[in-house]
Amino acid sequence: MEQGGGATIGVDIGGTRIRVGRRDGDGGFVAERTLTPPDATDGARAIVAMARAIATEGIARVGISAAGPLDFARGITNPLNLPGWHGFPLVGELARQLDARVFMDNDANCAALAEWREGAGRGAATLVYYTISTGVGSGVIIDGQVHHGSHDTEGGHQIVWPDGPACPCGSRGCLEAIISGTGLRARFGKPAEELDDPAIWEEVAKYMAIGIANTAALLCPEIVVIGGGVIARGEQLFGPLRRYAAEFTRLVPVPTIVPAGLGQDSGLIGALVLAETQRD
Amino acid sequence: MEQGGGATIGVDIGGTRIRVGRRDGDGGFVAERTLTPPDATDGARAIVAMARAIATEGIARVGISAAGPLDFARGITNPLNLPGWHGFPLVGELARQLDARVFMDNDANCAALAEWREGAGRGAATLVYYTISTGVGSGVIIDGQVHHGSHDTEGGHQIVWPDGPACPCGSRGCLEAIISGTGLRARFGKPAEELDDPAIWEEVAKYMAIGIANTAALLCPEIVVIGGGVIARGEQLFGPLRRYAAEFTRLVPVPTIVPAGLGQDSGLIGALVLAETQRD
Secondary structure (H helix, E strand, O other): OOOOOOEEEEEEEOOOEEEEEEEOOOOOEEEEEEEOOOOHHHHHHHHHHHHHHHOOOOEEEEEEEEOOOEEOOOOEEOOOOOHHHOOOOHHHHHHHHHOOEEEEEEHHHHHHHHHHHHOOOOOOOEEEEEEEOOOEEEEEEEOOEEOOOOOOOOHHHOEOOOOOOEOOOOOEOEHHHHHOHHHHHHHHOOOHHHOOOHHHHHHHHHHHHHHHHHHHHHHOOOEEEEEOHHHHHOHHHHHHHHHHHHHHOOOOOOOEEEEOOOHHHHHHHHHHHHHHHOOO | OOOOOOEEEEEEEOOOEEEEEEEOOOOOEEEEEEEOOOOHHHHHHHHHHHHHHHOOOOEEEEEEEEOOOEEOOOOEEOOOOOHHHOOOOHHHHHHHHHOOEEEEEEHHHHHHHHHHHHOOOOOOOEEEEEEEOOOEEEEEEEOOEEOOOOOOOOHHHOEOOOOOOEOOOOOEOEHHHHHOHHHHHHHHOOOHHHOOOHHHHHHHHHHHHHHHHHHHHHHOOOEEEEEOHHHHHOHHHHHHHHHHHHHHOOOOOOOEEEEOOOHHHHHHHHHHHHHHHOOO
């Protein structure tokens, strides 16, 4: 947590936009944004320029939230829709150009960290975050640190329906194949926003609840935070989700299940929290 | 890891026997044993006498591996078949009588710790242990510490077959309901030792592999250690288990799957490791 003499900067790299920000000292932040350049060298140059513009006193630490998959060992992000970034040593380049310590993690892990520190899961000793979006991502926070294990968690690829629908990952019956936007469209022929049959959302809740019950059995999180577009469904999703989770979770405490609280800012906040809290 | 001036003692409390031991300095240990007294006051007295007999120079730290369920906050073990131990403040009593620091965890967590430190899972940063016995127990070791979360893990109660057989826990299709000794007897009418149909062991392997794939998705352990009586099946179990785990585990590394290496000593070794490594 050594902050040195300079500012701490967060960088949120999405497929469409890059945001670079810092805390303003009043609980908010000042941030700049730009469209994500297709070429990583241009991207790094833009990040450096924005960071210097908002931290004229110098920069000590940088956190990056990036679309995965990441190569953690080499500090590279390989966003699926940005081939011009693949293989570019982003962490090393920013560390060199800014003369700062640079930390990077994927968007789901950074959102989990943000929700743990400042959002809906504040202060939980063990927190698991699921984002239900185009796919289903996960982030596991234990004692304030992102848990990666041997690679990185992919909680959306838990099998909750053996012999269920095929998943692009190669397995069957993963959460992602059943309840993600892509999975729902494949199964019901429409995007999730146009699915209004309550039976569909009851089923989404049931399978997500099996995933939560299994998460509780294996990790006993106090809190499970759900993010992604589906949280706009509100009680249509969270009502049956809590009911099924209570039914399926036995012998261990039923985790508190809450919608994510930080919305579009979770990437930038997560990047800041990463830089502020990551063990050196 | 402050060892103070005295010895470190391990205590393994099973439903039938209590063992008390210490390291002998040559990689083995010296231990005493007695039948588990039905009354906890007698049990504590026996433990204190055995500990003093093998550590005449005084005792600094004590680790206890106990049959669960445990009340961690109050230092109480409530073994199902020993009602005379329920409510007895074992940790506090041993701390007082021996003037030592006393740590207690359940048998599955202690076995996990033992396998991580000295057995089949040596040195893994993330290790998950499953014991397939009368029930199915689990232990999660992250960076050398037992992960409890909000209570304690119960990985045997992951749901791997929704609408599968009813489990005594109240849910359906838990690993325990399908592949434990109790589950197998309920489903096939015979104890596990008498089940020789390879199709049954293929099915046991398949459901355990779903549990391992889900464990990998959520935690990315380098190693999964399997303990309990079933490991005597050898390749009849581990062959299909590794094959199915490789089939079901996607996007994250397939963990190495190994049989437990410490056998009957895992409780006592785990108790010693607990006392040696538990953060104060």
